[in-house]
Amino acid sequence: MDLKKIFRNDKAVSPVIGVVLMVAITVILAAAIGSSVFGQTPAKSAPQANINAKFSSYTDGVPTAIVIEHLGGDALHWDSAELRLYDVNGIEVTMDETSVSAVLVDEFVVGDVLSIDIDADETIAENSIYNVKIVDTLSNQVICDKELRT
Numbered sequence: 001m002d003l004k005k006i007f008r009n010d011k012a013v014s015p016v017i018g019v020v021l022m023v024a025i026t027v028i029l030a031a032a033i034g035s036s037v038f039g040q041t042p043a044k045s046a047p048q049a050n051i052n053a054k055f056s057s058y059t060d061g062v063p064t065a066i067v068i069e070h071l072g073g074d075a076l077h078w079d080s081a082e083l084r085l086y087d088v089n090g091i092e093v094t095m096d097e098t099s100v101s102a103v104l105v106d107e108f109v110v111g112d113v114l115s116i117d118i119d120a121d122e123t124i125a126e127n128s129i130y131n132v133k134i135v136d137t138l139s140n141q142v143i144c145d146k147e148l149r150t
Contacts, residue, residue: 043139044138044139045139045141046136046138046139046141046142046143047073047074047075047076047077047081047136047143048073048074048143049070049071049072049073049074049075049076049108049143049144050070050071050072050073051068051069051070051071051134051143051144051146052068052069052071052146053066053067053068053069053132053144053146053148054066054067054148055067055124055130055148055150056115057115057117061126062124062125062126062150063118063124063150064117064118064120064124065115065116065117065118066085066095066115066116066118066132066148067113067114067115067116068083068108068113068114068115068116068132068134069112069113069114070108070109070110070111070112070113071110072110073110075107075108075109075110076107076108076134076143077107077108078104078105078106078107078108080136080137080138081108081134081135081136081137081143082134082135082137083095083100083104083116083132083133083134084132084133084134084135085118085130085131085132085133086130086131086133087125087128087130087131088128088129088130093118093119093122093124093130094118094119094121094122095116095117095118095119096116096117096118096119096120097119098117100116103115103116104116124150125150126150127149127150128149128150129147129148129149129150130147130148130149130150131145131146131147131148132144132145132146132148133145133146
Protein backbone atom coordinates (compact mmCIF):
# COMPACT_ATOMS: atom_id res chain seq x y z
CA MET A 1 0.00 0.00 0.00
CA ASP A 2 1.37 3.34 -1.06
CA LEU A 3 0.82 5.97 1.64
CA LYS A 4 1.80 8.81 -0.65
CA LYS A 5 -1.20 8.05 -2.91
CA ILE A 6 -3.62 8.02 0.01
CA PHE A 7 -2.54 11.44 1.27
CA ARG A 8 -2.53 12.93 -2.23
CA ASN A 9 -6.07 11.78 -2.97
CA ASP A 10 -8.15 14.95 -2.35
CA LYS A 11 -11.12 14.33 -4.63
CA ALA A 12 -13.76 14.60 -1.83
CA VAL A 13 -12.38 17.70 -0.12
CA SER A 14 -14.20 20.29 -2.26
CA PRO A 15 -17.74 18.79 -1.91
CA VAL A 16 -17.33 18.35 1.87
CA ILE A 17 -16.20 21.96 2.35
CA GLY A 18 -19.09 23.15 0.17
CA VAL A 19 -21.66 21.26 2.25
CA VAL A 20 -20.17 22.52 5.52
CA LEU A 21 -20.28 26.11 4.26
CA MET A 22 -23.89 25.79 3.07
CA VAL A 23 -24.98 24.36 6.44
CA ALA A 24 -23.14 27.16 8.28
CA ILE A 25 -24.76 29.85 6.13
CA THR A 26 -28.22 28.32 6.66
CA VAL A 27 -27.75 28.18 10.44
CA ILE A 28 -26.53 31.79 10.59
CA LEU A 29 -29.43 33.06 8.45
CA ALA A 30 -31.98 31.13 10.52
CA ALA A 31 -30.52 32.57 13.74
CA ALA A 32 -30.56 36.13 12.37
CA ILE A 33 -34.15 35.91 11.10
CA GLY A 34 -35.36 34.18 14.26
CA SER A 35 -33.78 36.76 16.56
CA SER A 36 -35.26 39.65 14.59
CA VAL A 37 -38.75 38.14 14.46
CA PHE A 38 -38.97 36.82 18.00
CA GLY A 39 -37.00 39.68 19.54
CA GLN A 40 -39.58 42.33 18.69
CA THR A 41 -41.88 43.49 21.44
CA PRO A 42 -45.52 44.09 20.55
CA ALA A 43 -46.45 47.69 19.77
CA LYS A 44 -47.97 49.61 22.65
CA SER A 45 -51.48 50.80 21.99
CA ALA A 46 -53.15 53.87 23.38
CA PRO A 47 -55.98 53.52 25.89
CA GLN A 48 -59.40 53.27 24.25
CA ALA A 49 -61.89 55.67 25.81
CA ASN A 50 -65.11 57.46 24.93
CA ILE A 51 -64.52 61.11 25.81
CA ASN A 52 -66.96 64.01 25.44
CA ALA A 53 -65.78 67.62 25.38
CA LYS A 54 -67.65 70.91 25.32
CA PHE A 55 -67.13 74.59 26.05
CA SER A 56 -68.57 76.01 29.27
CA SER A 57 -68.49 79.02 31.59
CA TYR A 58 -69.42 81.61 28.98
CA THR A 59 -68.59 85.27 29.55
CA ASP A 60 -70.12 87.72 27.08
CA GLY A 61 -70.87 84.85 24.70
CA VAL A 62 -67.27 83.59 24.75
CA PRO A 63 -66.35 80.33 26.51
CA THR A 64 -63.76 80.51 29.28
CA ALA A 65 -63.45 76.79 30.07
CA ILE A 66 -63.61 73.31 28.55
CA VAL A 67 -65.48 70.46 30.21
CA ILE A 68 -64.21 66.94 29.49
CA GLU A 69 -66.24 63.89 30.52
CA HIS A 70 -65.11 60.26 30.51
CA LEU A 71 -68.09 58.25 29.23
CA GLY A 72 -66.53 54.78 29.03
CA GLY A 73 -63.49 52.68 28.23
CA ASP A 74 -59.99 52.56 29.68
CA ALA A 75 -58.72 54.87 32.38
CA LEU A 76 -56.42 57.64 31.18
CA HIS A 77 -53.25 58.44 33.11
CA TRP A 78 -52.36 62.10 32.71
CA ASP A 79 -48.64 61.46 33.21
CA SER A 80 -48.69 59.74 29.79
CA ALA A 81 -51.39 61.81 28.05
CA GLU A 82 -51.66 65.39 26.85
CA LEU A 83 -54.71 67.59 26.41
CA ARG A 84 -54.51 70.05 23.49
CA LEU A 85 -56.88 72.68 22.08
CA TYR A 86 -56.48 74.00 18.52
CA ASP A 87 -58.28 76.76 16.64
CA VAL A 88 -59.64 76.41 13.11
CA ASN A 89 -56.18 77.25 11.66
CA GLY A 90 -54.44 74.52 13.67
CA ILE A 91 -52.82 76.94 16.12
CA GLU A 92 -52.69 75.62 19.67
CA VAL A 93 -54.71 77.58 22.24
CA THR A 94 -53.07 77.68 25.67
CA MET A 95 -54.99 76.77 28.76
CA ASP A 96 -54.58 78.21 32.24
CA GLU A 97 -51.54 76.41 33.75
CA THR A 98 -52.94 76.59 37.29
CA SER A 99 -56.21 75.03 36.16
CA VAL A 100 -54.46 72.32 34.12
CA SER A 101 -52.02 71.31 36.85
CA ALA A 102 -54.81 71.22 39.46
CA VAL A 103 -57.10 69.05 37.34
CA LEU A 104 -54.77 66.72 35.42
CA VAL A 105 -52.98 65.16 38.38
CA ASP A 106 -54.26 61.60 38.49
CA GLU A 107 -56.05 59.09 36.35
CA PHE A 108 -59.23 59.90 34.44
CA VAL A 109 -61.81 57.11 34.88
CA VAL A 110 -65.37 56.50 33.74
CA GLY A 111 -67.73 59.07 35.22
CA ASP A 112 -65.06 61.72 35.85
CA VAL A 113 -65.78 65.26 34.67
CA LEU A 114 -62.98 67.84 34.40
CA SER A 115 -63.32 71.57 33.88
CA ILE A 116 -60.21 73.31 32.54
CA ASP A 117 -59.96 77.09 32.23
CA ILE A 118 -58.76 78.66 28.99
CA ASP A 119 -55.89 81.12 29.44
CA ALA A 120 -57.23 84.65 29.93
CA ASP A 121 -54.77 85.99 27.33
CA GLU A 122 -56.26 83.76 24.62
CA THR A 123 -59.08 85.09 22.49
CA ILE A 124 -61.80 82.56 21.73
CA ALA A 125 -63.79 83.74 18.74
CA GLU A 126 -67.56 83.53 18.64
CA ASN A 127 -69.12 81.25 16.01
CA SER A 128 -65.83 79.47 15.37
CA ILE A 129 -64.65 75.84 15.34
CA TYR A 130 -62.05 74.47 17.74
CA ASN A 131 -60.53 71.02 18.08
CA VAL A 132 -59.81 69.20 21.36
CA LYS A 133 -57.30 66.37 21.25
CA ILE A 134 -56.09 63.99 23.93
CA VAL A 135 -52.87 62.30 22.81
CA ASP A 136 -51.16 59.30 24.42
CA THR A 137 -47.49 60.30 24.70
CA LEU A 138 -46.21 56.72 25.04
CA SER A 139 -47.61 55.49 21.73
CA ASN A 140 -48.12 58.93 20.12
CA GLN A 141 -51.69 57.94 19.23
CA VAL A 142 -54.79 60.11 19.48
CA ILE A 143 -57.24 59.01 22.18
CA CYS A 144 -59.82 61.74 21.64
CA ASP A 145 -60.40 64.13 18.74
CA LYS A 146 -63.50 66.31 19.15
CA GLU A 147 -64.66 69.31 17.19
CA LEU A 148 -66.23 72.08 19.27
CA ARG A 149 -68.21 75.10 18.11
CA THR A 150 -68.48 78.30 20.08
